[in-house]
Amino acid sequence: MPDLTSRTELPGALVAQPDAITPGRARSAPPLRREGPAKLTGTAMYADDLVFPGAWFGATIRSTDAHARLVSIELDPAFDWSGVVVVTAADIPGDNIVSSIKSDQPILVPVGGRIQHHAEALVLIAALDRATLRAARRALRVTTEALPAVFDPLSSEHVFAAYELATGDPDRAFAAADFILEGEYRVGHQEQLYIENNAMIAIPSDDGGVTVHGSLQCPYYVHTALKRGLAMDDRQARVVQAETGGGFGGKEEYPSMIALHAALLAGKARRPVRMIYDRHEDLAATTKRHPAIVRHRTGVTHDGRLVAQDIEVVMDGGAYCTLTPVVLSRGAIHAGGPYRCPNVRIRARATRTNTPPNGAFRGFGAPQTEFAAETHLNRIAEALQLSPLEIRRRNVYQVGDTTPTGQVLSASVAGEEVLERAAEAGEFERLRVRHHRQRASRLGSGTIPGSPLRTER
Template sequence: MKNKFFSFIGKPVERVDATAKVRGEAFYGDDLIFPGMVYARAVRNPRPRIEIKKISDKKAREITGYLGVVTYKDIKGVNAWPVVMKDYPFLPEKEARFHSETVALAVAETLSAAKKAASLIEISYKELPFIDDPLKALEKNSLKIYGKDNIFSSYTIKKGNAIKALKECDFVVEGEFKTNYQVHCYLETQTATAVPEKDGSLTVYSSTQCPFYVLDAVSAATGLPNNRIKVIQTVTGGGFGGKEDVPALVASHAAICAMKFERPVRLAYDRKEDFMSMSKRHPSWAKVSYGADKNGKLKACVVDYVLDGGAYSTLSPIVLWRGAVHAAGPYKIENVFIEAKAVATNKVPCGAYRGFGQPQICFAQESLIDDLADKIGMDPIEFRLKNILKTKDETATGQKLDSSCGIKELIEIVRDRSKWIKNTPTSIGDKKRALGFSCTYYGVGLGAGGRYLDRAGAFVNIYKDGSVKVDVGNTEMGQGALTVLSQIAAETLNASMENIRISEVDTSKVPDSGPTVASRTTLMSGNAIIEACAPLRERIFLTAADMLKTSGQKMFAYGGYFYFKDRKVSFSEVIRECWGRRLKMSEQGWYVAPKTSFQKENGQGDAYVIYSYSADVADVEVDVKTGEVQVKKIYAAYDVGRLINPKLAQAQGHGGILQGMGWALYENLVIKNGIMLNPNFTDYVLPISTDAPEYDISFKEKLYKYGPYKAKGMGEVPLIGVAPAIRNAIKKACKAKINSAPMTPEIVLEKIGEEI
């Protein structure tokens, strides 16, 4: 009973938003209706790359209800979407750079009229040569579509002398790895509504992870100052990173249309246009080498990592940075040399997806570490335990891990639970079965790469009746943030859960709290809530003590009540008394992440303030005649600090594992000659419940002293190591080494063929 003095922290509290969502009572973006609302529909680039000559809506004008076309000429502000860099215009002027890029928008009284009109708006264009392969884009004589070298951004991380050390190693492995796109497939597609208000201001309703990104973009596009724009996050039906940056683009388009026609404008994507034009996980290419001495001690790691960024840079620079920082894996290695590049191609721009540039390089790195153990003749887990990072060790960037590092224990947990010692492949008929391993670490929060954004605010307002409204700047997108943050508020104030209400973000109520990404919400908004609650707590507890006449003796506070001897008062009674005493019952909280010392020049220093960890064992069965891979069971262990809600943490584990499996085995987006061939759920295959493995999930709560109730971050770790664990299990089961994802039956069978 380690948490016996907590009322809500560490308890499997039911999701506060569950009932409304299950009953269909939650209002999503496309459920909202505004008087006089009209509809916008994108007119999209029909080819991979074009020079725009003319846009004509002559034929569209015959459609009943058609209001007009919107092009870049209607942009009142600046035609450059502010993300990391500003190379993506809200609407292209002379050149459209990827197939299905929004070139213009048709606006009409009804959705069907808008669709029809959009299909009749003609773009006259000249087709331009395009490039769709990032490795070709890096060649010297390639067509240049971005700068002098097609490189959006690049990083180098250098420690010791890895090239030299590699030559001196007794065992060296080298491998080339490729991974494909992953589509977020959130249930709710991109949706925004822009509503012009009577006073000339604008209210924007957006399905988004990052309402403040939407605010910045709408402000830039419309020329309205921040204080005349209010962004309200609608109940958001899934994000996974896909609603980090791009909702700002969609909302800006709606806003530009709304400003032009002075009507509320709805822009909701259908599944096909969402697939074709919205963010994805980057396809990747990596060449990795590891070297070890004769005793199995890792000595050197060399990585060349390339991300296919697509036509505009969007989040590529920071996705790349996270990947590069973690590229050597969670090991103690003296010599590291990592080079990473994000490259421009004429395809859909890629951005954030759960794991943010780490899963791709982790697939390469954890596969190769396994191969190195094979080469040395060591058990893959024993080899990792020998080299794993422990407290006081240094990461690839020279960061000394000072606390809360539980990866060694995680490895031991999954080793023991999976009975790894018996990892000898078994076989029944054509089916071969074995275990595979991987382990990972994940820097929680934005780290040095996004240090200027790493702060969060909270506003806590306690009403006279004891009900509490908490406003935060981070969002609920299905991951359970509202519940976890409510638990933190209730615990800190000693209110009951029913007293607390947190709802979707409204940018007019809280300061810019950065994006809801990087598994940072519990940590950042949680700490901001605690900071806001601290002075309130003091007032409430003093008042309660007065009411209970404790005369300085210790009272007991639990679950929304205050106890002393045989007396008790409820939170609501105490609040009424506080108001009676005219105490200040609202407070602001502001939390800023600690400083990081990372230097871009050499890639050395503290990259993140704290890391979460994971270890996975995949129990996999391969049909050697058909190449089908079935994941029977995943043993996973996570160190995410204190679990605020163990039930939700389990659920994050399940979702992350299945999503990782989807990327590893099933999901295969095909782009040929710059055009996407399967933008639908018929041919882009996601795993479903019948494909789900049995889950065996454990936690090791290594407390993080600066976390809210000593928590770290959970959202992304469960996905990252799944693919290499499966890959290593396939290798163990049937000797086929597969260095690309997805590992479809076709590829598995081909590789098995090579081995026989």
């Protein structure tokens, strides 16, 4: 049977010396985590583990339209609403705004207002038990008037942010290049998929304030949002970060929304309210990594040295701005990859679509543009019949190089060191030779009888 893995020897116990390069292995002695023992023994308390006597369960009634006008919210008169609290935009004591970079996202869509995305929050309800909560959902009717929706970021005319970086003379450099390659690369939504869903518990206080306990990354974001949306001062709005079961950026700005919802329900009910999302709601309503369309036009010399780059980046911000300007700026700054090029033009913009807002995710825009840069460089290497490793060796940043932002890399860059260590640890050259040999000896017609599918040799 052929060897289908990259393993060079049989698996077994491995002892790695500190600072040693070991194929396929991480460092042998990571630092200990302070919270490790509590999490390992099960004594760590996450938001859903916290108990507050008399707490009610909260829920959000969401839009099923991508773009619409909210015409009315009706409560079934045949249902007993005495055991249910209902909150609409009319009940918000402060600004109906989720505090962020731009003041464009409402806490709840008001009657007569515009719904900008599927799963947008319209009404909040709370009840003593889940059965009553489910019944109340069925007894509440929302009427909307559908409007045309925009889903393509390229066709959207609403721009959240735009940046342009330029150095050298790309047009002249393209004219002198030995070889020019163009390409378009697309990256879709990506869910952070933290193990613990978004969760918040709000407890009203006698001074008219509120304390929220929740799973979050940025307590001061939440504190600012509570003060503005609930018209509270610094002391009335209190935020306690519980153990957070993963975030990766997904609990950076969105917890402000769920904290406001829980606090509004708690304030009207005058008792604690738990807002604990299930996985389906968390996936549908919360922020994701920004989808991106990245177009490259690159000029190189015959030996694979970059001489000109023209890069266009378009990111899909979703319905509201959130942290999009910061994400886009990081993406634009890193769009050329970790490679020197004397003539660069980078144009980046983020537009609005009628989809749930996108926000923070590890890398903040760089993974999208770096993916495009690395894929495009691989295509250049293939066209010039160079090794992907060799073309990177010829172009990777070194001390003294200048980036498209004008930054001179005067300190340690470590690009060459990282490249060589990665190639060694991953056994790149050996595997590349083996894969090339296997492709050359591959047999078969490439057809499947009775099927239109075909694979090329």
